[in-house]
Amino acid sequence: MPVLGALTRRVGHHRWFGAAARLLVPADRVVGRLTRGRVVALGLVPSLVVTTTGRRSGKPRSNPLLYVPDGGAYVVVGTNFGQTHQPGWALNLLADPTAEVAVKGRRLPVRAEVATGAERERLWRLLVDQWPAYEAYVRRAGGREILVFRLVPTGRGGPGGPEGRG
Template sequence: MPGLSDLARRLGHQQWFATVFRVVVPLDRLVGRLTRGRVVALGVIPSLLITTTGRRSGKPRTNPLLYVPDGDAYVVIGSNWGQPHQPSWALNLLADSTARVTVKGREIPVRGRAVSGEERDRLWHMLVSEWPAYQTYLTRAGGRDLRIFRLEPTA
């Protein structure tokens, strides 16, 4: 759906878009589960489901995320739609780097690693190419570090 995908990328910079889609995330999570990860973000942008372990509860927590591929790994960013605080899934991943991703119906065990330096710069450019609104989210987050993770398959 190139037309819908282009429209989403243009609208992604708007504050109302982030507000609406933060509310839609539970529905997206449900659609992702019902389709076993085949449809996430309504199939408009490359997305996956990440399941981390809650750092306080110890329970599995699943969230839909946009990703870009990097070799056999998946690159995600803790943008939280530009909110001033880190998303829970990112904090969970920092506490326990083991996770699972579901991509196009395949469940894959991964280890998440926060990236820095030149690697972070390279992956940032890849992420912004896929979703230009990340640049807007960085500004909206007041300069808060938007952590970038490389999710590397473990099996």
């Protein structure tokens, strides 16, 4: 992991980092769009851009997210940087689980599955291994359920598939 990525992981649990990161999300969306998903989160952590359908507007809504691969799927989590409310993209996926991800320059249609029980715990450990600050986000969220999603490609090219490598 690059030095800047390691530093980001070390400071990610601080409250000020969550506030700063929320301010940078709009810029990250622009960078992700301009690079067609090749650069997200400044390349510091494995990231993708998920595009959901707005549950009220019906319009496409794009958000950069950290992910971990799980077989042929992408695992993302709705921590909202530790805020007490669910992120809009997660509510959109609950209303309509069809979405699209842009990752490493590829766009893939996906279907979101909410992880529960032992599966959720297994995926949560993968996420925390990648970004330890998630544990601090849970504490700050004040008991709010943190949703864990598997974004399963509905076509070819997931992270474990032949087109998903590299």
